[in-house]
Amino acid sequence: MIFEDVLKNIVERSDGVLGAVIMGMDGISIGEQLVDPGCTIQTVGIEYALAIKSIQKASKSLSAGLVQEVFINTQNNIFILRLITDDYFIAVAMVPEGNHGKTRYLMRLSVPSLLKEFE
Amino acid sequence: MIFEDVLKNIVERSDGVLGAVIMGMDGISIGEQLVDPGCTIQTVGIEYALAIKSIQKASKSLSAGLVQEVFINTQNNIFILRLITDDYFIAVAMVPEGNHGKTRYLMRLSVPSLLKEFE
Numbered sequence: 189m190i191f192e193d194v195l196k197n198i199v200e201r202s203d204g205v206l207g208a209v210i211m212g213m214d215g216i217s218i219g220e221q222l223v224d225p226g227c228t229i230q231t232v233g234i235e236y237a238l239a240i241k242s243i244q245k246a247s248k249s250l251s252a253g254l255v256q257e258v259f260i261n262t263q264n265n266i267f268i269l270r271l272i273t274d275d276y277f278i279a280v281a282m283v284p285e286g287n288h289g290k291t292r293y294l295m296r297l298s299v300p301s302l303l304k305e306f307e
Numbered sequence: 308m309i310f311e312d313v314l315k316n317i318v319e320r321s322d323g324v325l326g327a328v329i330m331g332m333d334g335i336s337i338g339e340q341l342v343d344p345g346c347t348i349q350t351v352g353i354e355y356a357l358a359i360k361s362i363q364k365a366s367k368s369l370s371a372g373l374v375q376e377v378f379i380n381t382q383n384n385i386f387i388l389r390l391i392t393d394d395y396f397i398a399v400a401m402v403p404e405g406n407h408g409k410t411r412y413l414m415r416l417s418v419p420s421l422l423k424e425f426e
Binding site for chain 2: 228231232235236238239242243245246247249250251252253254255256257258259260261262263264265267
């Protein structure tokens with residue numbers, strides 16, 4: 189399945205990923221890959237879906253165009269959200285010392301093939 | 308004034324910054340530096356303050372610890388938000404091709420001296 193394959197590619201080629209999910213803004217997951225079994229990646233997606241909506245609203249009123257990526261750095265984690273369409277996104281949770289540059293790159297590269305699935 | 312000096316340092320040593328502001332979560336600015344006179348940096352801060360609150364709420368429920376940085380990539384801009392305390396943040400707007408790695412670094416470095424002002 190394309191969704192699982194894309195996530196598997198991101199997770200396996202990255203350093204420090206805990207889990208990855210493809211999710212709709214409604215909080216419904218359409219694929220996930222867990223590296224750390226303790227990672228609640230579904231909850232990560234659901235919680236940040238609300239944040240993405242708030243960022244989309246802000247960006248619209250700033251005429252900044254479509255939101256493509258949101259990167260969140262907290263004390264304990266890094267979260268990377270990459271929009272596929274306005275309604276679907278990939279969320280990745282990482283350890284803070286992970287190589288997020290590479291993960292961001294792999295996530296960006298995966299968008300065109302995912303986009304085809306939503307056409 | 309420390310706030311203006313810190314922002315001036317970030318803006319002058321970065322490539323591609325349009326404007327920078329230090330703002331409270333209540334949307335009240337306590338300092339700003341504009342590079343592009345057309346940059347509505349106050350509005351950027353006000354709009355994204357709401358998004359930060361939503362991210363703080365999500366991160367709290369994920370036990371991810373305090374939010375330190377939010378990086379937003381849109382079609383037309385890059386926005387970097389660096390939390391100073393839970394109630395104050397620096398917001399920087401950039402052109403998409405700007406060197407955001409250096410700007411993020413300069414913003415991170417500026418936090419300790421700003422923190423002293425809020426003690």
